[in-house]
Amino acid sequence: MKQIFWVIGLVLCSYYGFSQNSQLAKQYFEDGDFDKALPLYEQLYEKQPQNTTWFNYVVECQQQMGNYEKAQELLEDKIAASRFPQPLLEVDLGQNYILQKQPEKAQTYFDKAIAYLNEKPAYAGTIGYRFRKYTLLDQAVEAYTLAMKLRPELNYNYQLAGIYGEQGNIEKMFDTFLTLSQTNDTQRTQIERAITQFISEDATDENNLLLKKLLLKRSQTNPAIIWNEMLSWLFVQQKQYNMAFIQEKAIYKRTDEISLDRLTDLALAATEDQEKSTAIDIYNFLIAHTEFAEAKLDAELAIIKLELSENSADIKSIEKKFDQLLDTYGINTHTIPLQIAYAHFIAFNKNEPNTAEKHLKKVLDLRLSPFDASLLKMELADILVFEERFNEALIYYSQIQKTMKNDVAGQNAMFKVAQTSFYKGDFDWAENQLNILKQSTSQLIANDALQLKLLITDNSQDDSLQVALKIYAKADLLAYQNKNTEAISLLDSILIHHKGESIEDEALLKQGKLYEKTGQFEKAIVNYEKMLAFFDGDILTDDALFAMASLYEHQLNDAEKAKEYYEKIIFNHQDSIYFVEARKAYRKLRGDQVDL
Template sequence: MRLLLFCLLFSNFAFSQNSNQQLAYQYYVNGEFEKAISLYEELLNSNFSVAYYAPYYTSLIKLENYRKAELLAKKLVRKYPKELQYQLGVIIAQQKMGKTKKADVLYKRLINSFDGGRSQTIKLANTFNRHELYNQALELYLLSEKINPKNNFGMQKAQLYAKTEEVELMLKEYLNEMDRNPLQKQMVTSKIQKFLDNDGIKSDKNYNLVKKLLLQKVRGEKDRIDFSEMLIWLFMQNHQFNLALIQAKALDKRTNSNAKRVYDLAEIFLDKEYFLLAEDAYDYVISKGRKNPFFIDANINKIYALTKNISSKSYDIRILDDIYKKTIADLGINKNTVILLSNYAHFKAFYLHDLVSADSLLQKAMLIPSINNFDLAECKMEYADVLLLQGLIWESMLYYSQVEKDFKEHPIGHEAKLRIAKIAYYQGDFSWAQAQLGVLKASTSKLIANNAMQLSLLITDNFNLDTTETSMRIFANADLLNYQQKYDQALQKYDSVLTMFRGHSLSDEIYMRKAAIYMNKQQIEYALINYEKIAKDWSYDILADDALYKRAKIYDNILKNYDLAMQLYEQILLEHNSSIYAAEARRRYRDLRGDNLKD
């Protein structure tokens, strides 16, 4: 019975000790040093443990109780004379009290006892680090590496250089660590990314520093490619896509590989609408020959890039039509070229307005033997688009619905659902459209979720503002006419809203759509007038940066008025620095200013 009682009492005591230890440490972590000291002193009086030392000692130093910290460290030196961290505790306390001569003597004695062992080095350096004595920690790491060349504290030194703001030394340590251990590439990339992201206004200087150090590493590469790949990544981060492509081509030639890196960059350029760069990259892949695994896809995507980048001049369109015909004849009609046929059908319908040929191409594509289910869904989506272009709304809905049903959890199914919601919107069934859009806001595809959110907000902000809902219905019908490329009719509808409902919240949306129509009609002057209207009357609104950026691109790419383009890019940076266009505006502003020529 007595034994049982003793066991219970001991168990309760141990639980209480453990609980107090956790609480004391939590106080220490939270910076509540007085509470931490109080609990640690209770613990030390009842049951001493070296685990209490570091947080208890540090708490004493933080509250400038240097004498008690010194006595604590001396007590442990007597008990554990070979543990140098306690000797260092005495030294730090004496330094804090101004006993520099005594501290210096003890430190020299400590260094003489220091054997450079890894475990010992880390303990001592961590002690320096806790007390923000970063230079001393660095000296210790360097001494350890000198005593024992097998030791490597590159990551620890890099972190300390970051704290002392010696950024070049920090970066060198990170890159040297990757040089020693290629498996650290992802972690080093993450550290450099964080460094570039966090320094705001200093980012130009820091970017150039990273580039300089990386180029030094690239020049020294022989059998490895880690630093070349990181340099491509750096160029992409800084939106210097042309330099990234040049480097990727050089790396591909050096390694005699299958151009996968170049193909991957081409896909990114296409997604970001850098069509000329995408074409250049695809051409490089195509030059590798028919046996290259990306040959067919590169051909298909190159023509897609050409289509997206084409002007509406009939001469360009005829040339592209011939390119489509030649490529189809060259690659053949088979399960590998289904998307090529689908893209050609889109070109026929939306650029040449040849709906009969578009219909025929899609019917042929959907009947190809062994067609992939996803490719079939893509064809059905395109066919539905063409049907909607013709005004065959219910037939269009049927094909969208088939894709939605077959791919419920896939982005293409979500896209089909979004287009169904758009049809409901075009027809003025705003409540039903909102119900579908509400589901799509949670789509795994960021693009689809954003598009759903934009249409939902458009309806929410403008639906039911006038008692008859007339303005929104006219606007939605104009959007359908716009999609069907009945531009003159769409313009009349948009203008009727502006006339009938002066000052309506849809006004800025209308001017934005009118500008886009005039761009499609190659009436650049009218497009600029509408974009400028938004900048003048809605400079505070959500479309202001969009309008500014589109004006800048017109002056930059079409009118070649680079001075005015620079002014507009700068305006985006000054007035809309959180805009999605800010990064690209900054890159192009620097290009026009000549910064990249100075690099």
């Protein structure tokens, strides 16, 4: 028995030593210490002579050290020792001559490798890949095209398109990708991702115009739906949602209900990019053509939400739309989103919370699933907070926490408990809840929880009575109640009477956001500039920078200013939650090709 353990131990020690050597060799190789890596790889290869990885590293180390004759000897011996043709080693041997600036000799071996495809066309994948590894693009093209000629069922168009792109032959690359799209629809996403590396959001870009021309040409000569789909995709990349909508309507007419999901996705994309008018047109088209009541209702609610997002929203007209929807769809378990949207509108936009509360309680009398009941209770609790009936709201939030404890909805309810406690001025209880939520599985909830906790903590240390914090909490509640003018005024009192205190930057940021909401963009800019001037390096600096950049980009149409502030986030605040979004926006404004 002892002997068995001794043998096992010996094997394990041997394996451990082998693994250590391979890791050490790799580290030396990556660091450029080829003279140190070589003996280790030679030992590994000696122990495992069939392992091509160790052999390749030995050859490459010799080449990196300029020992081309030694590398040649190794490759020739390996080829001679094999009973079978070795086209990959022939490519390696040819590359060894390239390194010695002997292209004529190299071509002899490249020709041998390519000639092997006459016997085994399917080997073009590995042989072509080997050529590409050495940037031998012409030879790779020759290998792939020969194999496809010998066996038409083989398809290396994706590899060929990639090579044409590397060679700068953009038209041939696009054309090859389009041919592949037509024959292999399963690779469409992969193809589109590859194409995005060569186009931009600028519709006048040379490559964009070329791709559009090729797609239109194919659409005219072979009017297949795929060309409409790819034209639509191109227009979306260019943010031309109205043009994409034209293509989607054409697709719909030819495929009927199949394309409605595509239209929904397009409407969402247009909404996200603030193309509200186009989004509304798309939703109206969906309403006119769908046979599904649920899809139609979703579109109706989406239009209402877009209309309400405008400062000049026609409240009476929207109320009339809600009344018509309620008459059409009724109050039942299939229309919960409608009931919630209507109640929210009545409370927050019409300022009739009692009416909204009665409506929701009526819906809650239906036989509901726990999930739907929680959604309704969440809206009801929000309305009770709007009315400053905090204790009643907390009861509903707590019920949701208990029912949906393993769901994001439960965590959201917990955050709202903390937020409501904050509005009440019960900062200790709010902080207790927020400490738990910092570990939320929802990043958005975790970030909101951390931000509110820091607000409470930072402004409780120097002011034991929390006077300024209570004023801020009241202003925050007023903003929640859409009493923006009153909230701005209350924040002014903090900025006047609590100047120099830790809460000043929070008040400036909050007031800036309210100025934005009410269309007072220049006043918002002044607030953010004050934050950067007097609180540079503060935890809210990146918030101010991102707010400034967004304002200049989307509201004031000053791309240069926007780039300036995005750039500051990229270079000085790499740990910011805005970093990824700022980098993408900066690259877009600079005219880079952005992978969407």
